[in-house]
Amino acid sequence: TVDEATPLLADKSSAAAKDGGANYYYLGAIHFKREDDDRAITALREAIKANAEDTAALELLAESLMRKARKANLNSAWLEAIEVSERLRAIHDDQKTASLSGRAYLGARQFDKAVAPFEKVAKANTDNGQAWLYYGIALSRSGQMRKAMEALEITIQLLPDSIAALSELGYVYESDKQYQQALRIYEKAYAATNDAAIKASIERVRALASQQP
Structure with a gap:
């Protein structure tokens, strides 16, 4: 069982230098599956010390660092996730590693640096709405409003x-002073949610639109 395997792997982890860090990786994977990110991170760091090019x-x-960062609102974990994802991309740069890097930059609010990796993923997956959403958010938050639209x-x-997507697009149109377009989008989002924050956005944009010549 997992519980029986954990102490055995922990005992073997001291010999990680002999086996390329495999035992540390498996120990980290067990803790990751349990959502015990502190222990997973510790074990996986050791695996990488033993083998700096262990892509798995x-x-x-x-992934463990980003999950910890989301749960604890911990910027240091986002920053380490960026460092790790860029090390991974240096070894193997593909859509999967680009997505990982983009998500780390997005979480750390380094929106301008999230644009390029998300662009790579979105343009390689033209029918993947989630990829385009991430790309659009990165563009929007880095001030590239036309591309974000x-x-x-x-x-x-x-x-x-x-x-x-609707909320972000409404924000982009509002920021670009295209108030009628923003209203159209916000109203669609509000019809689906009855969200008070979206209603406040509608009222704000209506007031702004009324002031336009």
Whole structure:
């Protein structure tokens, strides 16, 4: 069982240098599956010390760090996830590692640096609404409003009921002073949610629109 395996793996972990860190990786994977990120992170760091190019350990470490960062609102974990994901991309740069890197940058609120990896993923997966949503958010939050509009309009074509996409697109149109477009999007989002924050956005944009010549 998992409980029986854990102490055995922990005992063997002291010999990680002999087996390329495999035991540390398996121990980390067990803790990751249990959502025990502190222990998973500790074990996976050791796996990478033993083998700096262990892509499986790097990937799992980045995922564990991001989960910990989300739960604890911990910026240091986001920053370490960025470092780990970039090490992984240096070894093997593909859509999967680009997505990992983009999510780490997004979590750390380094939106401008999230754009390039998310662009790579979105443009390679033209029918993946989630990929376009991440790309659109990165563009929006880094101030690239015109490109954000395009990406988020594509997102809504693929995911017409995505409240996250509708809310972000409404924000982009509002920021660009396209108030009628913003109202159209916000009203669609509000109709699906009755969310008080979206209602407040509608009222704010109506007031702004009334002031336009």
